[in-house]
Amino acid sequence: MATLAQPRPEEFTDPLDVSRADLYVEDKWQEPFRRLRAEAPVHYCKDSAFGPYWSVSSYKPIVHVEALPEIFSSEAGGITLADRFEDDYKMPMFIARDRPVHTGQRRTVAPAFGPSEIARMGEDVRRRTVEILDELPWGETFDWVDRVSIELTTQMLAILFDFPWEDRRKLTFWSDWAGDIELVHDEASRQERLGHMFECMTYFRKLWDAKVDKEPTPDLISMMIHSEAMSNMDDHEFIGNLILLIVGGNDTTRNSMSGAIYGLNQFADERTKLEQNPGLIPNAVQEIIRWQTPLAHMRRTATQDTELEGQQIKAGDKLALWYISANRDESVFPNADKLIVDRENARRHLAFGYGIHRCVGARLAELQIQVLLEEMAKRRMRVEVMEEPVRVRACFVHGYRKMPVRIVKY
Ligand code: HEM
Numbered sequence: 255m256a257t258l259a260q261p262r263p264e265e266f267t268d269p270l271d272v273s274r275a276d277l278y279v280e281d282k283w284q285e286p287f288r289r290l291r292a293e294a295p296v297h298y299c300k301d302s303a304f305g306p307y308w309s310v311s312s313y314k315p316i317v318h319v320e321a322l323p324e325i326f327s328s329e330a331g332g333i334t335l336a337d338r339f340e341d342d343y344k345m346p347m348f349i350a351r352d353r354p355v356h357t358g359q360r361r362t363v364a365p366a367f368g369p370s371e372i373a374r375m376g377e378d379v380r381r382r383t384v385e386i387l388d389e390l391p392w393g394e395t396f397d398w399v400d401r402v403s404i405e406l407t408t409q410m411l412a413i414l415f416d417f418p419w420e421d422r423r424k425l426t427f428w429s430d431w432a433g434d435i436e437l438v439h440d441e442a443s444r445q446e447r448l449g450h451m452f453e454c455m456t457y458f459r460k461l462w463d464a465k466v467d468k469e470p471t472p473d474l475i476s477m478m479i480h481s482e483a484m485s486n487m488d489d490h491e492f493i494g495n496l497i498l499l500i501v502g503g504n505d506t507t508r509n510s511m512s513g514a515i516y517g518l519n520q521f522a523d524e525r526t527k528l529e530q531n532p533g534l535i536p537n538a539v540q541e542i543i544r545w546q547t548p549l550a551h552m553r554r555t556a557t558q559d560t561e562l563e564g565q566q567i568k569a570g571d572k573l574a575l576w577y578i579s580a581n582r583d584e585s586v587f588p589n590a591d592k593l594i595v596d597r598e599n600a601r602r603h604l605a606f607g608y609g610i611h612r613c614v615g616a617r618l619a620e621l622q623i624q625v626l627l628e629e630m631a632k633r634r635m636r637v638e639v640m641e642e643p644v645r646v647r648a649c650f651v652h653g654y655r656k657m658p659v660r661i662v663k664y
Pocket residue numbers: 320333348349350360498499502503504506507510543547548549552605606607608610611612613614615616618619
Protein backbone atom coordinates (compact mmCIF):
# COMPACT_ATOMS: atom_id res chain seq x y z
CA MET A 255 0.00 0.00 0.00
CA ALA A 256 2.87 2.34 0.78
CA THR A 257 4.84 4.27 -1.71
CA LEU A 258 8.29 4.84 -0.51
CA ALA A 259 10.90 7.57 -0.28
CA GLN A 260 13.97 7.77 1.83
CA PRO A 261 13.42 9.52 5.15
CA ARG A 262 16.35 11.13 6.93
CA PRO A 263 14.94 11.19 10.46
CA GLU A 264 17.86 12.62 12.48
CA GLU A 265 17.83 15.90 10.57
CA PHE A 266 14.33 16.88 11.59
CA THR A 267 13.58 18.10 15.07
CA ASP A 268 10.42 20.25 14.82
CA PRO A 269 8.41 19.10 17.86
CA LEU A 270 5.20 19.34 15.82
CA ASP A 271 6.57 17.26 12.96
CA VAL A 272 4.53 14.16 13.70
CA SER A 273 5.95 12.27 10.72
CA ARG A 274 9.09 11.42 12.77
CA ALA A 275 9.25 7.63 13.05
CA ASP A 276 10.86 7.83 16.52
CA LEU A 277 7.59 9.09 17.95
CA TYR A 278 5.93 5.80 17.04
CA VAL A 279 8.66 3.32 17.81
CA GLU A 280 9.01 4.94 21.26
CA ASP A 281 5.23 5.37 21.69
CA LYS A 282 5.58 9.14 22.25
CA TRP A 283 3.17 10.43 19.60
CA GLN A 284 0.32 11.29 22.00
CA GLU A 285 1.69 14.62 23.31
CA PRO A 286 2.55 16.34 19.99
CA PHE A 287 -0.88 15.41 18.65
CA ARG A 288 -2.55 16.77 21.79
CA ARG A 289 -0.78 20.08 21.09
CA LEU A 290 -1.71 20.04 17.42
CA ARG A 291 -5.39 19.40 18.15
CA ALA A 292 -5.47 22.20 20.74
CA GLU A 293 -3.33 24.79 18.96
CA ALA A 294 -3.36 24.05 15.23
CA PRO A 295 -5.64 21.26 13.97
CA VAL A 296 -4.57 22.16 10.44
CA HIS A 297 -0.85 22.84 10.72
CA TYR A 298 1.84 23.43 8.12
CA CYS A 299 5.08 21.59 8.75
CA LYS A 300 7.65 23.38 6.59
CA ASP A 301 10.36 20.78 6.69
CA SER A 302 10.35 17.07 7.35
CA ALA A 303 11.91 13.87 6.07
CA PHE A 304 9.00 13.81 3.63
CA GLY A 305 9.24 17.48 2.65
CA PRO A 306 6.64 20.11 3.60
CA TYR A 307 3.16 18.89 4.48
CA TRP A 308 -0.03 19.87 6.26
CA SER A 309 -1.03 17.93 9.37
CA VAL A 310 -4.79 17.54 9.75
CA SER A 311 -5.19 16.16 13.23
CA SER A 312 -8.76 16.72 14.49
CA TYR A 313 -11.87 14.73 13.69
CA LYS A 314 -13.94 17.36 11.88
CA PRO A 315 -11.43 18.61 9.29
CA ILE A 316 -10.44 15.04 8.40
CA VAL A 317 -14.05 14.17 7.60
CA HIS A 318 -14.30 17.41 5.62
CA VAL A 319 -11.25 16.56 3.50
CA GLU A 320 -12.34 12.98 2.86
CA ALA A 321 -15.77 14.16 1.77
CA LEU A 322 -14.22 16.24 -1.05
CA PRO A 323 -12.22 13.76 -3.14
CA GLU A 324 -12.21 16.06 -6.18
CA ILE A 325 -10.32 18.73 -4.26
CA PHE A 326 -8.23 16.37 -2.13
CA SER A 327 -6.94 13.69 -4.46
CA SER A 328 -5.67 10.22 -3.59
CA GLU A 329 -4.19 9.84 -7.05
CA ALA A 330 -2.17 13.03 -7.47
CA GLY A 331 0.49 12.06 -4.95
CA GLY A 332 -0.42 8.68 -3.50
CA ILE A 333 -1.69 7.77 -0.06
CA THR A 334 1.33 8.05 2.22
CA LEU A 335 3.44 11.05 3.13
CA ALA A 336 6.37 9.39 1.40
CA ASP A 337 6.55 10.49 -2.23
CA ARG A 338 6.60 7.82 -4.86
CA PHE A 339 9.58 6.64 -6.84
CA GLU A 340 9.16 6.56 -10.58
CA ASP A 341 8.81 2.78 -10.53
CA ASP A 342 5.91 2.92 -8.11
CA TYR A 343 3.82 4.72 -10.67
CA LYS A 344 3.83 1.47 -12.52
CA MET A 345 1.92 -0.30 -9.74
CA PRO A 346 -1.35 1.61 -9.66
CA MET A 347 -3.81 0.59 -6.92
CA PHE A 348 -7.40 1.69 -6.67
CA ILE A 349 -6.83 3.12 -3.18
CA ALA A 350 -4.60 5.63 -4.96
CA ARG A 351 -6.94 6.36 -7.87
CA ASP A 352 -9.64 9.01 -8.13
CA ARG A 353 -13.03 8.80 -9.76
CA PRO A 354 -14.03 7.37 -12.19
CA VAL A 355 -11.39 4.58 -12.29
CA HIS A 356 -11.61 4.11 -8.53
CA THR A 357 -15.36 3.52 -8.67
CA GLY A 358 -15.23 0.61 -11.15
CA GLN A 359 -12.30 -1.18 -9.55
CA ARG A 360 -13.67 -0.86 -6.04
CA ARG A 361 -17.01 -2.16 -7.24
CA THR A 362 -15.27 -5.29 -8.51
CA VAL A 363 -13.76 -6.36 -5.20
CA ALA A 364 -16.43 -4.99 -2.87
CA PRO A 365 -18.75 -8.04 -3.23
CA ALA A 366 -15.98 -10.23 -1.79
CA PHE A 367 -16.47 -8.31 1.46
CA GLY A 368 -20.26 -8.02 1.45
CA PRO A 369 -22.53 -9.40 4.19
CA SER A 370 -23.20 -12.78 2.55
CA GLU A 371 -19.52 -13.44 1.85
CA ILE A 372 -18.61 -12.40 5.37
CA ALA A 373 -21.21 -14.77 6.76
CA ARG A 374 -19.75 -17.52 4.57
CA MET A 375 -16.22 -16.78 5.72
CA GLY A 376 -17.28 -16.69 9.36
CA GLU A 377 -17.06 -20.46 9.77
CA ASP A 378 -13.64 -20.62 8.18
CA VAL A 379 -12.35 -17.79 10.33
CA ARG A 380 -13.60 -19.53 13.47
CA ARG A 381 -12.11 -22.88 12.52
CA ARG A 382 -8.69 -21.34 11.86
CA THR A 383 -8.82 -19.28 15.03
CA VAL A 384 -9.69 -22.33 17.13
CA GLU A 385 -6.81 -24.29 15.62
CA ILE A 386 -4.32 -21.55 16.37
CA LEU A 387 -5.53 -20.90 19.91
CA ASP A 388 -5.62 -24.59 20.79
CA GLU A 389 -1.97 -24.98 19.89
CA LEU A 390 -0.75 -22.17 22.13
CA PRO A 391 1.25 -23.06 25.24
CA TRP A 392 -0.23 -21.97 28.61
CA GLY A 393 2.05 -20.46 31.26
CA GLU A 394 5.01 -20.08 28.88
CA THR A 395 6.27 -16.92 27.23
CA PHE A 396 5.84 -16.69 23.44
CA ASP A 397 5.50 -14.00 20.77
CA TRP A 398 1.83 -13.11 20.20
CA VAL A 399 2.59 -11.18 17.01
CA ASP A 400 4.14 -14.11 15.22
CA ARG A 401 2.07 -16.99 16.54
CA VAL A 402 -1.35 -15.42 16.54
CA SER A 403 -1.64 -12.04 14.81
CA ILE A 404 0.50 -12.79 11.75
CA GLU A 405 -0.63 -16.40 11.41
CA LEU A 406 -4.34 -15.60 11.60
CA THR A 407 -4.27 -12.71 9.15
CA THR A 408 -2.05 -14.61 6.72
CA GLN A 409 -4.35 -17.62 6.76
CA MET A 410 -7.32 -15.37 6.04
CA LEU A 411 -5.60 -13.81 3.05
CA ALA A 412 -4.64 -17.23 1.73
CA ILE A 413 -8.32 -18.19 1.84
CA LEU A 414 -9.41 -14.95 0.17
CA PHE A 415 -7.00 -15.45 -2.72
CA ASP A 416 -7.25 -19.23 -2.82
CA PHE A 417 -3.47 -19.06 -2.33
CA PRO A 418 -1.35 -22.25 -1.98
CA TRP A 419 -1.46 -22.99 1.74
CA GLU A 420 2.15 -24.07 2.27
CA ASP A 421 3.43 -20.82 0.69
CA ARG A 422 1.17 -18.51 2.66
CA ARG A 423 3.97 -16.78 4.60
CA LYS A 424 5.12 -15.39 1.27
CA LEU A 425 2.08 -13.14 1.54
CA THR A 426 3.40 -11.71 4.80
CA PHE A 427 6.87 -11.31 3.29
CA TRP A 428 5.66 -9.48 0.18
CA SER A 429 3.30 -7.38 2.22
CA ASP A 430 6.10 -6.25 4.52
CA TRP A 431 8.28 -5.31 1.57
CA ALA A 432 5.43 -3.48 -0.13
CA GLY A 433 4.29 -1.51 2.89
CA ASP A 434 7.14 -1.07 5.33
CA ILE A 435 8.87 2.29 4.99
CA GLU A 436 11.71 1.14 7.24
CA LEU A 437 12.86 -1.64 4.94
CA VAL A 438 13.64 0.68 2.04
CA HIS A 439 16.44 3.07 2.95
CA ASP A 440 18.86 3.18 -0.01
CA GLU A 441 19.19 2.28 -3.66
CA ALA A 442 20.18 -1.33 -2.91
CA SER A 443 17.15 -1.97 -0.72
CA ARG A 444 14.94 -0.25 -3.27
CA GLN A 445 16.19 -2.63 -5.94
CA GLU A 446 15.69 -5.54 -3.56
CA ARG A 447 12.11 -4.44 -3.04
CA LEU A 448 11.49 -4.31 -6.77
CA GLY A 449 12.86 -7.85 -7.03
CA HIS A 450 10.43 -9.12 -4.40
CA MET A 451 7.53 -7.32 -6.04
CA PHE A 452 8.45 -8.90 -9.35
CA GLU A 453 8.51 -12.32 -7.71
CA CYS A 454 5.09 -11.59 -6.21
CA MET A 455 3.72 -10.56 -9.59
CA THR A 456 5.07 -13.67 -11.29
CA TYR A 457 3.58 -15.90 -8.61
CA PHE A 458 0.16 -14.30 -8.83
CA ARG A 459 0.26 -14.24 -12.59
CA LYS A 460 0.56 -18.05 -12.49
CA LEU A 461 -2.43 -18.27 -10.16
CA TRP A 462 -4.30 -15.97 -12.51
CA ASP A 463 -3.44 -18.03 -15.59
CA ALA A 464 -4.67 -21.17 -13.83
CA LYS A 465 -8.10 -19.57 -13.32
CA VAL A 466 -8.55 -17.82 -16.64
CA ASP A 467 -11.15 -19.47 -18.90
CA LYS A 468 -12.45 -21.50 -15.95
CA GLU A 469 -15.78 -21.38 -14.14
CA PRO A 470 -15.86 -18.52 -11.58
CA THR A 471 -14.85 -19.45 -8.00
CA PRO A 472 -15.56 -17.32 -4.90
CA ASP A 473 -12.03 -15.94 -4.47
CA LEU A 474 -10.63 -12.53 -5.29
CA ILE A 475 -8.53 -13.59 -8.27
CA SER A 476 -11.48 -15.23 -9.98
CA MET A 477 -13.64 -12.21 -9.19
CA MET A 478 -11.08 -9.91 -10.77
CA ILE A 479 -10.83 -12.13 -13.86
CA HIS A 480 -14.58 -12.15 -14.36
CA SER A 481 -15.12 -8.42 -13.84
CA GLU A 482 -15.29 -5.84 -16.57
CA ALA A 483 -13.40 -3.16 -14.67
CA MET A 484 -10.43 -5.34 -13.81
CA SER A 485 -10.10 -8.12 -16.34
CA ASN A 486 -8.16 -6.00 -18.81
CA MET A 487 -5.60 -4.63 -16.38
CA ASP A 488 -1.98 -4.68 -17.49
CA ASP A 489 0.61 -6.47 -15.32
CA HIS A 490 1.43 -3.41 -13.27
CA GLU A 491 -2.14 -2.53 -12.48
CA PHE A 492 -2.84 -6.16 -11.71
CA ILE A 493 0.02 -6.46 -9.24
CA GLY A 494 -0.74 -3.05 -7.74
CA ASN A 495 -4.30 -4.04 -6.89
CA LEU A 496 -3.28 -7.43 -5.57
CA ILE A 497 -0.66 -5.88 -3.33
CA LEU A 498 -3.25 -3.40 -2.14
CA LEU A 499 -5.48 -6.25 -1.02
CA ILE A 500 -2.60 -8.14 0.59
CA VAL A 501 -1.16 -5.16 2.45
CA GLY A 502 -4.57 -3.70 3.20
CA GLY A 503 -5.66 -6.85 4.93
CA ASN A 504 -2.38 -7.81 6.49
CA ASP A 505 -0.61 -5.27 8.72
CA THR A 506 -3.84 -3.62 9.71
CA THR A 507 -5.75 -6.60 11.07
CA ARG A 508 -2.53 -8.05 12.48
CA ASN A 509 -1.85 -4.92 14.47
CA SER A 510 -5.43 -4.73 15.74
CA MET A 511 -5.05 -8.26 17.11
CA SER A 512 -1.85 -7.29 18.88
CA GLY A 513 -3.32 -3.94 19.94
CA ALA A 514 -6.24 -5.78 21.54
CA ILE A 515 -3.88 -7.65 23.83
CA TYR A 516 -1.71 -4.64 24.62
CA GLY A 517 -4.68 -2.34 25.24
CA LEU A 518 -6.51 -4.75 27.51
CA ASN A 519 -3.29 -5.16 29.52
CA GLN A 520 -2.93 -1.43 29.91
CA PHE A 521 -6.47 -1.15 31.27
CA ALA A 522 -6.97 -4.17 33.50
CA ASP A 523 -10.32 -2.83 34.80
CA GLU A 524 -11.66 -2.89 31.24
CA ARG A 525 -10.27 -6.36 30.66
CA THR A 526 -12.15 -7.59 33.73
CA LYS A 527 -15.32 -5.90 32.47
CA LEU A 528 -14.98 -7.76 29.18
CA GLU A 529 -14.14 -11.07 30.83
CA GLN A 530 -17.25 -10.79 32.98
CA ASN A 531 -19.50 -9.76 30.11
CA PRO A 532 -18.58 -11.31 26.72
CA GLY A 533 -21.70 -9.65 25.27
CA LEU A 534 -19.53 -6.51 25.11
CA ILE A 535 -17.17 -8.08 22.56
CA PRO A 536 -18.70 -6.52 19.37
CA ASN A 537 -18.42 -3.05 20.88
CA ALA A 538 -14.95 -3.82 22.26
CA VAL A 539 -13.84 -4.67 18.70
CA GLN A 540 -14.75 -1.15 17.56
CA GLU A 541 -13.04 0.35 20.57
CA ILE A 542 -9.86 -1.66 20.04
CA ILE A 543 -9.67 -0.51 16.41
CA ARG A 544 -10.23 3.10 17.53
CA TRP A 545 -7.64 2.87 20.28
CA GLN A 546 -5.00 1.15 18.14
CA THR A 547 -5.66 2.92 14.80
CA PRO A 548 -3.47 0.54 12.75
CA LEU A 549 -2.87 3.06 9.95
CA ALA A 550 -1.74 6.34 11.48
CA HIS A 551 -2.47 8.42 8.40
CA MET A 552 -3.55 8.57 4.80
CA ARG A 553 -2.38 11.33 2.51
CA ARG A 554 -4.25 13.56 0.10
CA THR A 555 -2.91 16.10 -2.38
CA ALA A 556 -4.77 19.34 -3.09
CA THR A 557 -5.82 19.70 -6.74
CA GLN A 558 -6.63 23.43 -6.37
CA ASP A 559 -6.13 26.33 -3.98
CA THR A 560 -8.60 26.02 -1.15
CA GLU A 561 -9.24 26.91 2.48
CA LEU A 562 -9.36 24.50 5.40
CA GLU A 563 -10.17 25.71 8.93
CA GLY A 564 -8.95 29.18 7.97
CA GLN A 565 -5.66 27.92 6.48
CA GLN A 566 -4.77 28.58 2.84
CA ILE A 567 -3.94 25.33 1.09
CA LYS A 568 -2.23 25.63 -2.30
CA ALA A 569 -2.73 23.33 -5.30
CA GLY A 570 -0.13 20.55 -5.04
CA ASP A 571 0.21 20.74 -1.24
CA LYS A 572 0.17 17.44 0.56
CA LEU A 573 -1.96 16.76 3.59
CA ALA A 574 -1.62 13.99 6.17
CA LEU A 575 -4.96 12.95 7.64
CA TRP A 576 -3.91 11.72 11.07
CA TYR A 577 -6.57 9.14 11.98
CA ILE A 578 -4.45 8.23 14.98
CA SER A 579 -5.07 11.72 16.35
CA ALA A 580 -8.72 12.11 15.29
CA ASN A 581 -9.44 8.93 17.22
CA ARG A 582 -8.07 10.61 20.35
CA ASP A 583 -10.05 13.81 19.79
CA GLU A 584 -11.62 14.51 23.19
CA SER A 585 -14.46 16.52 21.66
CA VAL A 586 -15.73 13.28 20.10
CA PHE A 587 -14.32 10.60 22.44
CA PRO A 588 -14.20 11.68 26.10
CA ASN A 589 -11.26 10.19 28.02
CA ALA A 590 -9.94 9.26 24.58
CA ASP A 591 -6.60 7.80 25.67
CA LYS A 592 -8.39 5.11 27.61
CA LEU A 593 -9.64 1.91 26.00
CA ILE A 594 -13.23 1.65 27.28
CA VAL A 595 -14.84 -1.58 26.10
CA ASP A 596 -18.40 -0.24 26.45
CA ARG A 597 -17.69 3.22 25.03
CA GLU A 598 -20.99 4.39 23.53
CA ASN A 599 -19.71 5.89 20.31
CA ALA A 600 -16.69 3.65 19.64
CA ARG A 601 -18.17 2.99 16.18
CA ARG A 602 -17.56 6.59 15.14
CA HIS A 603 -13.82 6.01 14.93
CA LEU A 604 -12.00 7.02 11.74
CA ALA A 605 -9.51 4.14 11.64
CA PHE A 606 -11.14 2.88 8.41
CA GLY A 607 -11.19 6.35 6.88
CA TYR A 608 -14.35 8.05 5.61
CA GLY A 609 -16.05 8.62 2.27
CA ILE A 610 -15.45 6.96 -1.07
CA HIS A 611 -12.21 5.24 0.00
CA ARG A 612 -13.49 3.99 3.35
CA CYS A 613 -11.94 0.58 3.96
CA VAL A 614 -13.55 -2.07 1.80
CA GLY A 615 -12.32 -4.87 4.12
CA ALA A 616 -13.66 -3.35 7.35
CA ARG A 617 -16.26 -6.05 7.97
CA LEU A 618 -13.76 -8.83 7.45
CA ALA A 619 -11.30 -7.21 9.84
CA GLU A 620 -14.02 -6.79 12.47
CA LEU A 621 -15.11 -10.39 12.04
CA GLN A 622 -11.59 -11.72 12.58
CA ILE A 623 -11.01 -9.68 15.73
CA GLN A 624 -14.44 -10.52 17.10
CA VAL A 625 -13.99 -14.26 16.58
CA LEU A 626 -10.56 -14.10 18.22
CA LEU A 627 -12.00 -12.39 21.33
CA GLU A 628 -14.96 -14.79 21.45
CA GLU A 629 -12.77 -17.88 21.27
CA MET A 630 -10.44 -16.47 23.92
CA ALA A 631 -13.47 -15.86 26.15
CA LYS A 632 -14.73 -19.44 25.66
CA ARG A 633 -11.36 -20.71 26.91
CA ARG A 634 -11.23 -18.16 29.74
CA MET A 635 -7.92 -17.19 28.26
CA ARG A 636 -6.20 -14.10 29.63
CA VAL A 637 -3.13 -12.97 27.71
CA GLU A 638 -0.61 -11.11 29.84
CA VAL A 639 2.04 -8.93 28.22
CA MET A 640 5.40 -9.91 29.74
CA GLU A 641 7.52 -6.97 28.54
CA GLU A 642 7.10 -3.83 26.46
CA PRO A 643 6.45 -4.77 22.81
CA VAL A 644 8.80 -3.85 19.98
CA ARG A 645 6.97 -1.34 17.82
CA VAL A 646 7.08 -0.52 14.11
CA ARG A 647 9.32 2.45 13.32
CA ALA A 648 7.03 4.28 10.91
CA CYS A 649 4.41 7.01 10.75
CA PHE A 650 2.13 4.98 8.46
CA VAL A 651 1.65 1.44 9.79
CA HIS A 652 1.07 1.78 13.53
CA GLY A 653 1.80 -1.48 15.22
CA TYR A 654 4.02 -4.08 16.81
CA ARG A 655 6.83 -6.32 15.65
CA LYS A 656 7.07 -8.45 18.78
CA MET A 657 4.99 -8.85 21.91
CA PRO A 658 6.11 -11.44 24.47
CA VAL A 659 3.06 -12.77 26.30
CA ARG A 660 1.93 -15.54 28.64
CA ILE A 661 -1.51 -17.14 28.81
CA VAL A 662 -3.24 -17.74 32.13
CA LYS A 663 -6.79 -18.82 33.02
CA TYR A 664 -9.16 -16.34 34.63
C1 HEM B 1 -8.78 1.22 2.53
C2 HEM B 1 -7.79 0.83 7.26
C3 HEM B 1 -8.50 -3.99 6.99
C4 HEM B 1 -8.52 -3.63 2.18
C5 HEM B 1 -8.47 1.51 3.83
C6 HEM B 1 -8.25 2.85 4.33
C7 HEM B 1 -7.96 2.74 5.65
C8 HEM B 1 -8.01 1.34 6.01
C9 HEM B 1 -7.65 3.86 6.61
C10 HEM B 1 -8.22 4.08 3.43
C11 HEM B 1 -9.24 5.09 3.64
C12 HEM B 1 -9.01 6.34 2.86
O1 HEM B 1 -8.06 6.50 2.06
O2 HEM B 1 -9.85 7.20 3.05
C13 HEM B 1 -7.94 -0.51 7.60
C14 HEM B 1 -7.87 -1.03 8.95
C15 HEM B 1 -8.08 -2.38 8.89
C16 HEM B 1 -8.26 -2.72 7.49
C17 HEM B 1 -7.63 -0.18 10.19
C18 HEM B 1 -8.11 -3.41 10.00
C19 HEM B 1 -8.42 -3.14 11.25
C20 HEM B 1 -8.59 -4.32 5.67
C21 HEM B 1 -8.79 -5.65 5.14
C22 HEM B 1 -8.75 -5.55 3.77
C23 HEM B 1 -8.58 -4.14 3.45
C24 HEM B 1 -8.98 -6.91 5.99
C25 HEM B 1 -8.87 -6.62 2.73
C26 HEM B 1 -8.51 -7.85 2.84
C27 HEM B 1 -8.61 -2.28 1.88
C28 HEM B 1 -8.75 -1.77 0.52
C29 HEM B 1 -8.84 -0.37 0.62
C30 HEM B 1 -8.75 -0.06 2.03
C31 HEM B 1 -8.80 -2.60 -0.75
C32 HEM B 1 -9.03 0.63 -0.52
C33 HEM B 1 -10.45 1.12 -0.56
C34 HEM B 1 -10.69 2.22 -1.56
O3 HEM B 1 -9.76 2.94 -1.95
O4 HEM B 1 -11.84 2.38 -2.00
N1 HEM B 1 -8.32 0.62 4.87
N2 HEM B 1 -8.16 -1.56 6.75
N3 HEM B 1 -8.49 -3.44 4.63
N4 HEM B 1 -8.63 -1.23 2.75
FE1 HEM B 1 -8.50 -1.40 4.75
